[in-house]
Amino acid sequence: xxxxxxxxxxxxxxxxxxxxxxxxxxxxxxxxxxxxxxxxxxxxxxxxxxxxxxxxxxxxxxxxxxxxxxxxxxxxxxxxxxxxxxxxxxxxxxxxxxxxxxxxxxxxxxxxxxxxxxxxxxxxxxxxxxxxxxxxxxxxxxxxxxxxxxxxxxxxxxxxxxxxxxxxxxxxxxxxxxxxxxxxxxxxxxxxxxxxxxxxxxxxxxxxxxxxxxxxxxxxxxxxxxxxxxxxxxxxxxxxxxxxxxxxxxxxxxxxxxxxxxxxxxxxxxxxxxxxxxxxxxxxxxxxxxxxxxxxxxxxxxxxxxxxx
DNA sequence: CAAAGTTCCTGCGAGC
DNA sequence: TGCTCGCAGGAACTTT
Numbered sequence: 537x538x539x540x541x542x543x544x545x546x547x548x549x550x551x552x553x554x555x556x557x558x559x560x561x562x563x564x565x566x567x568x569x570x571x572x573x574x575x576x577x578x579x580x581x582x583x584x585x586x587x588x589x590x591x592x593x594x595x596x597x598x599x600x601x602x603x604x605x606x607x608x609x610x611x612x613x614x615x616x617x618x619x620x621x622x623x624x625x626x627x628x629x630x631x632x633x634x635x636x637x638x639x640x641x642x643x644x645x646x647x648x649x650x651x652x653x654x655x656x657x658x659x660x661x662x663x664x665x666x667x668x669x670x671x672x673x674x675x676x677x678x679x680x681x682x683x684x685x686x687x688x689x690x691x692x693x694x695x696x697x698x699x700x701x702x703x704x705x706x707x708x709x710x711x712x713x714x715x716x717x718x719x720x721x722x723x724x725x726x727x728x729x730x731x732x733x734x735x736x737x738x739x740x741x742x743x744x745x746x747x748x749x750x751x752x753x754x755x756x757x758x759x760x761x762x763x764x765x766x767x768x769x770x771x772x773x774x775x776x777x778x779x780x781x782x783x784x785x786x787x788x789x790x791x792x793x794x795x796x797x798x799x800x801x802x803x804x805x806x807x808x809x810x811x812x813x814x815x816x817x818x819x820x821x822x823x824x825x826x827x828x829x830x831x832x833x834x835x836x837x838x839x840x841x842x843x844x845x
Numbered sequence: 846c847a848a849a850g851t852t853c854c855t856g857c858g859a860g861c
Numbered sequence: 862t863g864c865t866c867g868c869a870g871g872a873a874c875t876t877t
Contacts, residue, residue, distance in 0.1 A: 538849060570851080570874080594850075617850050618876075646876085665875045667850060683851095709858090710869060719851085726849060789849080811849095833870055836847080 538615035540691065540724030541783035541804065543594050546621055549797030551589045553623055553657045554598060558585045561652035569648060569663060570616060574672040581611065581651075581672075593687050593723035599675065608675040612683070616667025621797050626656030659797075687723040691776050696722055698769040705745035705769070712748060713741035713832055716776075725776070728789060728811045731838045733776045735810035735820075739768060740844040741837045742830070748772075782807065810838040818843060 538546075562578035574580065587599040587608075598611040643650070649661040649670065661668070673681050688704075689695035704721040705712070715721055716730045725733075734741050739748065748768045783789065788802035796802060805812075809819045814829035818840040825842025 542849075614850080616875095617848070619850095664877065665848090665850095667874070669851095708868090714869080717850095728849065834872080 538594055538617070538619060539726035539729050540591075540594060541729070541780055541786075542788035542802065543591055543596060543615065543724075544784050545788040545796055545802060546615070547589055547591045547596055550596075550621060550623070550659060553653065553655075553659060554586045554589050554651075556586070557653040557655055557657070559583065559651055560654050561650075563650040563652075565643065565648050565650070569666050570614075570669045571671075573649075573670055577670070577672070580606075580609070586611075592684065593690070593719060594726070595683070597678070600672075610673045610675050610678050612669075612671040612673055612678075612681075613661070614669045616663060616665060616669065618665040619661065619663035619668035622660050622662065622799065623797050624658040624660060626658075686720045688719060688721045689723065691722050691724050691780055696773065698767065698773050701769050701773060702749050705749050708745050710745060711742045711832060712739060712745045713837060715745040722776075724780075727835055727837075728808070729776075729779055729783065731811045732808060733772065733779045735839060735844060736779060737768070737772045737775045738820075738843055738845065739772060740841070741839050742832060743845070810840065813838060 559581050560583070562581045564573050564577050567573060581600065584603050585601040587601050590597045590599070594614060596613040596615075598613070600609045600611055602608040643660075644662065646662050646664045646666075647660050648663055648666070651659040651661075653659075661670075671681075671683070678684055689700060701715075701722070704715055704718070708715060713730055713734065716725050716733070717727070731741065783802075783804040786802060786804035786807065787796055787800070789805040789808075790796075790802040810827055813827040816827050818825040818827055820840065820843045823840060823843040825840040827838055827840055830837050830839065
């Protein structure tokens, strides 16, 4: 489930439970996900308060308040391919202060980590394939952490624009799809939304990225670039934003058995025009083509050869 | 069989 | 010609 819109949807679902809440029990049912869990993971979190829950690229970042002189830490969480969170609310009244006999939720298969809060709410991380990860990083070192250091701009932020994308495409020998999937170019896109954005933009996924730069704008004597509003990369940037915003509004995409934190389904997958639609008619008005599947760098690409050039 | 993600390794091409 | 260096593509991780 997890590209930027799904992670953002999860963040919005978890935030009301986590923000300002104190952890009273942390259960790690196995020592590792993709990587080993941090040393003394449960001990370092138990008793601490979560100040806020943010997102960077496809990472959730929970701010853990300092306690007992320990430095403030960031609990970094990644959902990998199959990770999901669910919230188990207490069936009964919140227990009295000091009474820590929390009703532990019934652990389902692949429930690997569980966070219990003072309120009685419990947040459970489930991840069959275990490509997800949890890390504890000193808050002031987060930006320099290897996982964050090289991340490109947020696609919904101001730092991502046609000029930035053009710079990334320049001198590259790879197709535009590979560039958009590169998290150091723009952080948060994945296979689904790249396919969708390129389809909407009418750009072939296997087109060389560098070939899109030409029409970006001419230099006005080398002083400042003039960006044509209709230039392909300008349009692509606008469409990427549009697709991501639509998807977030729809609660993300629910593939396979995945659901949002409250168990409801995301609806964006019903809006897919390319992803997963091989053999079905292209939905671009007046196109009449058929969506085809091709493999790029070992990953499926869905596209229409009629309207994507 | 194929799967939403990322890291690591190999192999190739460019350039010195 | 030969050897680096860096990039680009593929394998690998795992379970359903």
